[in-house]
Amino acid sequence: MVMVKRYLTFTGAWIFKNIINILIYPPLFLKKIVFLLCLWPIISMGFTFFTNNFGANPVNEIIHHFGKWTLIFICLTLSISPLRRITKSNSWLLYRKMLGLFVFFYASIHLLSYTGLDHHFDWNIIVEDILEHRYVLVGTAAWILLLPLALTSSQRMKKILKQNWIKLHRLVYVVAILGVLHYLWLVKKDLTQPMIYAIIITILLLFRIKFKKN
Amino acid sequence: MKKIFSSEITPETIYNSRRSFIKKLGFSTGSLILSSSFFLNNSSQAEERNKLTTYKDITTYNNYYEFGTSKEDPSINSKNFTAEPWSIQIEGEVDKPITVSYETMVKDFPIQEKMYRLRCVEGWSMVIPWMGFSLSHLLKKVSIKNTAKFVEFESVYRPKEMIGQKSNILSWPYKEGLRLDEAMHPLTLMATGLYGKKLPNQNGAPLRLVVPWKYGFKSAKAIVKIKLVKKMPVSSWMKAISQEYGFYSNVNPKVSHPRWSQATERRIGDSIFSPRRPTELFNGYGEEVSNLYRGMDLQKYY
Numbered sequence: 054m055v056m057v058k059r060y061l062t063f064t065g066a067w068i069f070k071n072i073i074n075i076l077i078y079p080p081l082f083l084k085k086i087v088f089l090l091c092l093w094p095i096i097s098m099g100f101t102f103f104t105n106n107f108g109a110n111p112v113n114e115i116i117h118h119f120g121k122w123t124l125i126f127i128c129l130t131l132s133i134s135p136l137r138r139i140t141k142s143n144s145w146l147l148y149r150k151m152l153g154l155f156v157f158f159y160a161s162i163h164l165l166s167y168t169g170l171d172h173h174f175d176w177n178i179i180v181e182d183i184l185e186h187r188y189v190l191v192g193t194a195a196w197i198l199l200l201p202l203a204l205t206s207s208q209r210m211k212k213i214l215k216q217n218w219i220k221l222h223r224l225v226y227v228v229a230i231l232g233v234l235h236y237l238w239l240v241k242k243d244l245t246q247p248m249i250y251a252i253i254i255t256i257l258l259l260f261r262i263k264f265k266k267n
Numbered sequence: 268m269k270k271i272f273s274s275e276i277t278p279e280t281i282y283n284s285r286r287s288f289i290k291k292l293g294f295s296t297g298s299l300i301l302s303s304s305f306f307l308n309n310s311s312q313a314e315e316r317n318k319l320t321t322y323k324d325i326t327t328y329n330n331y332y333e334f335g336t337s338k339e340d341p342s343i344n345s346k347n348f349t350a351e352p353w354s355i356q357i358e359g360e361v362d363k364p365i366t367v368s369y370e371t372m373v374k375d376f377p378i379q380e381k382m383y384r385l386r387c388v389e390g391w392s393m394v395i396p397w398m399g400f401s402l403s404h405l406l407k408k409v410s411i412k413n414t415a416k417f418v419e420f421e422s423v424y425r426p427k428e429m430i431g432q433k434s435n436i437l438s439w440p441y442k443e444g445l446r447l448d449e450a451m452h453p454l455t456l457m458a459t460g461l462y463g464k465k466l467p468n469q470n471g472a473p474l475r476l477v478v479p480w481k482y483g484f485k486s487a488k489a490i491v492k493i494k495l496v497k498k499m500p501v502s503s504w505m506k507a508i509s510q511e512y513g514f515y516s517n518v519n520p521k522v523s524h525p526r527w528s529q530a531t532e533r534r535i536g537d538s539i540f541s542p543r544r545p546t547e548l549f550n551g552y553g554e555e556v557s558n559l560y561r562g563m564d565l566q567k568y569y
Contacts (some may be wrong), residue, residue, distance in 0.1 A: 108339065111539045112393055171533070173542045178530070214401030238526060241389065242507060243336035243436055265442055 084147055091155050094122040112170050119163035124154040124236065124250045127229050131257040138260075150206055157203040160196050189239035195231035196245070198224050226261070229254045275558065308518070310397050317382060320393035324535050329469045330387065331488060332436055333422070334427040340431070345468035347368040348428050350489075351516045353473045355407070359495040367408060367472055371532035373459055376400035380463070381456055383479035385486075386518045390543075392532045395476055398460035403451045411447070411495055419443075419500035420476055421492035437503045443487040444500035444514065444558075454479055454555055457490075480549040480556045482516045513569040517560070518550035522569050 096226040098118055107114050110207050137145045155254055183189045202222055205211070211218045234255055235248040331341040334348075351369070358364035379402055386392045406418075424440035426432040432439045434445075449455065456477040459466055466472040471488025478485050484504055494500075504512035511525050520530045531543035549556050 107539075109324040109535045110338070110533065112533060113391075115539070170539060171543065175542075178528075182528055185523065242332075245336075249490055 063153075084151070087148055088151060091126075091151070094119065094159060112166070115170060116163060119159050119166060120236070123156060123159040124232055126151045126152055126159055127225070127232055128250070128253050128257065130156055130225065131229060131254065136255065146160055154203060154206060156225075156228075157199045160199055164193075164196050188235050191231045191238070192235035195228045195235060198228050198231070224241040226258060229258070273447045306467055317394050318536075319382070319396055320534075320536050325393060325395055325461060326467050326469055328393075328535060330389075330483065330533055331469060331471070332515075333439075333488075334432045334469065334505060335431050336436060341469035342467075344430050348468040348472065349427075350466075350472040355405070355474075357405070357494045357495075358492070359419070360412040360497060361409040361495055362412065363381065363409065365409055367405065372400070372405065372457070372474070376404040378459065381477075382552055383454075383456070383477060383485055384481065385410065386532060386546065388482040388484055388516070388529075389513070389525060390527065390529065390532050391533045391535055392544070392546075392550075396462055397456060397458040398463065398466075399456045399458035399474070399477065402455045402457050402476065403453065405457060405493070406451060407541075409456070409495075412516075414497050415419060416447055416494035417496050418445050418492040419446055419492075419496050420445075420487040420490050421494070422487050423489045437478045438506050439503075440491075441487060442500065442506075443476070443485055443502045444496075444566050445485070446499075447476070447495070451535075452556060452559065454552060480518060480552040482518060484512070485516050515560075515568050517569075518546060518547040519548055519565055519569070521548075522566055 088241045098115065101114075130149060133145045133149045133152070137143060168174055168179055172182075176218055183193050205214060205221060206220065214221065233247060236250060237244065240247055274411050305472045314402075327342045328338045329341040330338070331345070334344040353369040354366050355369075355372075356366050357363065367565040378400055381397045381399065382394060383397060384394050385394055408499070416528055420443045422441035422443075423429075426434065426439075456479075457474050458471070458477045459474050461467075461470060466474065471486075473489070475488040475490060485502075499514055502512070502514065505514060529546055534541075534548045536545075547553070
């Protein structure tokens with residue numbers, strides 16, 4: 054009995070230790086799995102499309118779907134540094150670039166569904182919309198700010214830009230704030246959803262200030 | 268008065284079969300539909316303009332914050348709402364306040380089918396075959412004093428049955444208002460049903476206002492009280508964000524919502540490859556209602 058108990062404790066500890074290890078030092082192959090998981094917004098939208106499960110307003114549904122996923126990926130990207138500090142493991146950095154590029158990817162689909170699907174690339178209307186309505190303006194600004202980040206995401210650019218690369222990529226903080234403002238200014242009255250993102254992003258940004266002080 | 272003839276309207280069954288036909292053809296037809304729309308003649312343009320929205324879309328895509336703020340919430344959360352028995356109190360600047368029961372109203376007033384376009388302030392629209400009677404019939408039941416200039420509508424307050432009323436997203440009960448002449452206008456409808464059926468709970472059962480030339484939120488649902496008043500009433504939306512939602516809220520492509528454009532609208536049920544449609548002044552009912560606003564600055568009185 055005592056043996057069994059000791060054995061169970063031992064096995065339990067072993068499993069627990071390994072789970073912690075995988076979490077803290079994720080092996081490389083996990084990156085491929087994470088990549089596939091990152092495609093979920095596309096897969097789920099494809100599913101909705103082919104089962105025609107859109108509801109009454111498909112175009113809005115598509116725009117909002119990719120808008121929300123852009124914000125989710127911004128949150129994921131911003132949580133890499135805090136996770137790295139908390140777990141004292143650098144392996145999280147493995148995913149940062151990929152997640153960042155997914156932010157750009159989903160932001161682009163979001164923008165494309167607004168310009169293409171909703172407005173049929175009618176640039177007169179689109180430009181007027183951008184200039185006259187602050188929520189469209191900050192959204193567009195956020196996407197434009199993502200452009201240099203996506204273009205300089207390679208290792209080569211990182212080496213060329215050196216210290217400037219770090220400075221440049223701090224733009225993602227601005228993108229995060231603009232992204233949340235974009236959502237906050239869009240909703241009619243119920244701020245619950247955008248406030249959830251606002252709170253998460255605020256916490257993630259506060260982490261940075263705390264690190265600076267330390 | 269310009270009527271939408273029933274011959275201009277595609278019945279839901281034919282409409283649906285047409286839709287499934289289009290769906291079967293697959294995506295490639297998307298562009299085909301787009302290009303063919305250039306060659307539509309006038310009669311099919313009228314048909315396009317007033318093609319009925321499906322019963323499913325009308326009853327699952329609703330703004331009815333008493334039952335939650337997302338579009339599908341009302342259809343899910345309104346199942347246990349009790350719409351019977353029901354009565355409306357009429358009070359305020361009248362000689363003698365009265366209470367009229369739902370049964371009296373549907374028995375005494377002529378119930379007509381009215382196909383109206385509905386334009387939401389959010390930039391989407393539907394065409395709905397309402398059943399109902401002109402509000403003027405009900406208002407003529409009381410003798411209105413000369414001092415009455417506006418009409419205030421109050422929706423039901425029942426937080427036990429209406430989950431959205433447990434939060435303070437708007438001030439409850441929901442209130443809306445019209446100028447007396449707007450309320451007496453023959454287009455102003457008290458709807459008791461749609462598609463020949465009793466009004467579903469999520470659409471404002473058992474009876475609601477429909478003012479087709481104004482944004483949808485003006486058409487208060489589940490009305491329990493009508494008050495004739497001297498001064499312009501303050502609606503729930505005016506109280507919430509006065510700079511964005513004015514008292515008149517007439518559909519007007521040239522007066523933007525402060526945060527988004529009102530120039531175009533997306534018709535519910537259109538293919539995802541369809542363009543938005545241009546929004547019409549007074550939602551296309553200008554011929555009937557523009558005389559109500561003669562000489563008025565519509566930019567100022569939005």
